Amino acid sequence: MKIGFIGLGNLGTPIALNLLESGHQLFVYNRTTAKTAPLTAKGAVATNSIEALAKECHIVFSIVSDDNAVRSICTGEQGLLAHLAPGSIHVNISTILPATAAEMAALHEQHGLNYLAAPVFGRPEIVTARKANFVISGKESARKQIEPLLKDAGGAGVWDFGDMITAANTVKLCGNFLIGAASEAIGESTTLAQNSGVDTQKMWSMFTQTLFNAPIYHIYSAIIANAKYEPAAFTMPLGLKDIKLVLQQADQVNQNMPLAQLLQQHMETLISQGKGHLDWSAVSLATH
Amino acid sequence: MKIGFIGLGNLGTPIALNLLESGHQLFVYNRTTAKTAPLTAKGAVATNSIEALAKECHIVFSIVSDDNAVRSICTGEQGLLAHLAPGSIHVNISTILPATAAEMAALHEQHGLNYLAAPVFGRPEIVTARKANFVISGKESARKQIEPLLKDAGGAGVWDFGDMITAANTVKLCGNFLIGAASEAIGESTTLAQNSGVDTQKMWSMFTQTLFNAPIYHIYSAIIANAKYEPAAFTMPLGLKDIKLVLQQADQVNQNMPLAQLLQQHMETLISQGKGHLDWSAVSLATH
Numbered sequence: 001m002k003i004g005f006i007g008l009g010n011l012g013t014p015i016a017l018n019l020l021e022s023g024h025q026l027f028v029y030n031r032t033t034a035k036t037a038p039l040t041a042k043g044a045v046a047t048n049s050i051e052a053l054a055k056e057c058h059i060v061f062s063i064v065s066d067d068n069a070v071r072s073i074c075t076g077e078q079g080l081l082a083h084l085a086p087g088s089i090h091v092n093i094s095t096i097l098p099a100t101a102a103e104m105a106a107l108h109e110q111h112g113l114n115y116l117a118a119p120v121f122g123r124p125e126i127v128t129a130r131k132a133n134f135v136i137s138g139k140e141s142a143r144k145q146i147e148p149l150l151k152d153a154g155g156a157g158v159w160d161f162g163d164m165i166t167a168a169n170t171v172k173l174c175g176n177f178l179i180g181a182a183s184e185a186i187g188e189s190t191t192l193a194q195n196s197g198v199d200t201q202k203m204w205s206m207f208t209q210t211l212f213n214a215p216i217y218h219i220y221s222a223i224i225a226n227a228k229y230e231p232a233a234f235t236m237p238l239g240l241k242d243i244k245l246v247l248q249q250a251d252q253v254n255q256n257m258p259l260a261q262l263l264q265q266h267m268e269t270l271i272s273q274g275k276g277h278l279d280w281s282a283v284s285l286a287t288h
Numbered sequence: 289m290k291i292g293f294i295g296l297g298n299l300g301t302p303i304a305l306n307l308l309e310s311g312h313q314l315f316v317y318n319r320t321t322a323k324t325a326p327l328t329a330k331g332a333v334a335t336n337s338i339e340a341l342a343k344e345c346h347i348v349f350s351i352v353s354d355d356n357a358v359r360s361i362c363t364g365e366q367g368l369l370a371h372l373a374p375g376s377i378h379v380n381i382s383t384i385l386p387a388t389a390a391e392m393a394a395l396h397e398q399h400g401l402n403y404l405a406a407p408v409f410g411r412p413e414i415v416t417a418r419k420a421n422f423v424i425s426g427k428e429s430a431r432k433q434i435e436p437l438l439k440d441a442g443g444a445g446v447w448d449f450g451d452m453i454t455a456a457n458t459v460k461l462c463g464n465f466l467i468g469a470a471s472e473a474i475g476e477s478t479t480l481a482q483n484s485g486v487d488t489q490k491m492w493s494m495f496t497q498t499l500f501n502a503p504i505y506h507i508y509s510a511i512i513a514n515a516k517y518e519p520a521a522f523t524m525p526l527g528l529k530d531i532k533l534v535l536q537q538a539d540q541v542n543q544n545m546p547l548a549q550l551l552q553q554h555m556e557t558l559i560s561q562g563k564g565h566l567d568w569s570a571v572s573l574a575t576h
Binding site for chain 2: 121135215
């Protein structure tokens with residue numbers, strides 16, 4: 001199947017590679033052209049505009065950095081809305097505000113297009129291992145058609161949250177908040193154990209075999225107990241962007257999220273201290 | 289084997305029942321005598337003083353409410369130190385400050401006795417199902433001798449943290465802090481999902497099959513997503529007591545723990561609002 005793919009960053013690249021390896025014909029576009037090289041080396045066709053890509057494909061995946069980048073690839077003279085054939089499906093993997101997903105879905109509908117929200121859980125190595133989890137919401141026909149493609153894209157799980165277009169992005173924000181909160185808790189407790197003379201490797205060996213035997217605690221306790229924050233799979237500014245989206249969503253529903261606020265403060269502190277290049281799981285270092 | 293058991297509360301009772309069912313002869317003592325009934329019904333001998341219990345047994349387990357209760361059962365004319373035969377082992381399951389464990393170990397040594405720190409992870413139903421986890425530290429001879437008894441007491445795991453007497457209680461405090469932090473995060477995110485119109489049962493079904501597939505998230509997301517805070521397995525004042533111990537330990541090692549402070553504030557708020565009878569996993573309700 002001819003599939004368009006926009007956004008070849010840290011996560012976009014392994015997702016696109018999975019689609020290629022699953023036998024799909026891929027047309028790729030990235031603002032920075034050099035990033036298309038790993039894909040074209042394996043048979044993808046690089047296009048030099050979204051217009052060119054949109055004219056080749058009836059299904060387009062995108063994974064870009066933020067809400068404005070999503071607006072930018074969709075709207076304007078060079079955007080998807082202007083160039084996709086009616087009936088095409090745009091699958092947006094980007095982590096954005098649920099309200100932006102609703103705004104995009106409405107615009108796509110006006111153009112006779114289908115918009116599917118499909119944010120992903122998975123660091124790059126998880127995607128490469130085809131153990132990512134996609135969360136989807138949107139029209140049923142689009143969900144059914146795209147689900148097998150998300151499996152080809154590296155999704156061990158594709159979790160269907162139904163018709164309400166905002167659902168998938170809300171779940172994604174909840175998940176990233178939960179990961180950030182777990183990182184802060186792992187960081188504070190590991191430092192307490194270290195300062196108290198406890199073998200933290202042994203402690204985490206126990207916790208990850210018992211109470212906290214979950215992928216997130218395995219991955220992040222290994223990073224944090226070994227202070228292996230570089231190279232970052234997900235840097236502090238990216239984590240801060242997501243936590244700000246969480247707080248924006250909380251604001252939209254008139255809710256306080258004091259733990260999310262704490263995470264925001266810590267991330268801002270670390271960035272202001274020149275530690276923005278660290279993995280976002282270093283969040284608790286702000287308290288030292 | 290003749291074993292003494294002091295403290296028949298929510299957790300003490302199922303632990304003592306497990307020891308009985310494993311074939312040990314049990315001498316029990318509880319300040320409130322009525323609580324010995326479920327044990328004597330199954331063959332345990334109730335004693336009306338710690339002195340009487342200490343004269344029967346060379347191994348005594350205790351699980352009492354706080355550091356002062358531990359001091360009280362150990363010291364004074366009626367305490368274990370005055371009445372246990374030299375060479376006896378006192379296994380203290382109570383959650384206390386690591387410094388109190390060190391203080392107790394030194395006092396026991398002065399009396400020719402052995403003190404083993406053996407705090408436990410497990411709510412009552414987990415203990416009954418023999419899926420608890422004990423964390424131990426103290427002298428090697430005591431660790432080796434007591435380990436099989438802790439398995440008989442319901443320990444699916446007995447995790448050995450070596451000679452340093454303070455280690456086990458430090459790990460226990462880290463674990464309870466991690467559980468409290470997870471409860472706050474689960475609570476804030478579940479409320480965000482609810483307020484945003486997302487099916488939270490479906491959300492937690494996904495998270496507990498993927499990123500957060502761990503006992504703590506299974507147990508607490510079920511409580512929180514269903515707002516089933518009563519009857520409490522562990523009430524707010526008990527949770528607050530433990531979080532205060534966490535902060536005392538942090539203070540002793542000159543460390544800030546902002547997330548632990550947040551949990552303390554929330555628990556104090558809820559108790560002041562008359563919600564102290566709720567399960568401590570209701571912690572995030574303080575933000576409403």
